[in-house]
Amino acid sequence: MNRRAMACTFSLLLLAAASVALADTTAPPQARRTVLDRHDQTGVDGKEIILGTAELPAGAVIGWHSHHGDESGYVLKGNLILKTQGKPDQVLKAGDHFFNASGAVHSLMAAPGTEGGTAVSTWIVDKGKPLAEPAK
Template sequence: MLTRRGFGRIASCALCATAGFLATDASAQSPPSPTSGVRRKVLSQVEGPTPGYVTIIVEAEVDPGVLVARHTHPGVESGYILDGAIEIPIEGQATRTYKAGEAFQVPPNTPHAGARNGDRTLRFTSTYIVEKDKPLASPA
């Protein structure tokens, strides 16, 4: 198991956050490649809630105008917008804009993205409950 510092480069989020916007081949056990305009900080990472899963809480920032590529996570993503706003198209759901004080959830293995985040930096947290040893995010 990696240290908290090793997970410090993982993001979701958005998004996941996500911070998912983490569309890489990196596993939940190794940090993904950095994404330009996206900053992530792992706040907590623990085993569980059941064997074979890990819970990761991430805080992320996305610069204005940065598009978060379409991606999936091997588990549920629950996010909360701290500042700013972002439009999140989630497959099978109507595209919706989330703003500060609002929360979103993305079902496991469901393609989603992030776009139109306005003219200010987006800040959000995401909690991922994902299968251990699988990529935290994969391109969709």
């Protein structure tokens, strides 16, 4: 093999190795939470109502967490799985609703083999505390 062919082959091998290395370090898909609205709850000191969405592309997961209040949600599109400690997994599709009681430790993920999904939730939570706390 001549020098030019060897150099070309070596370059292609380096390029292939770099591609594999980049593929291995690519971050997993991320869920995106968006707060749409926030108000004090009328007549209830220390509570607020928050409306928001969670968009989970294929492969995305919102890790184990809890809220300082109740969450009521609705799946706008796609397929999701709600995992709640101590309960069976809930497979959710567009049009399904879900509820997480105050303090319930749960996780939400895009259903495997799907394009993921989007949910909208309303939380009635303790004012001044984070919307979500990572589970310990």
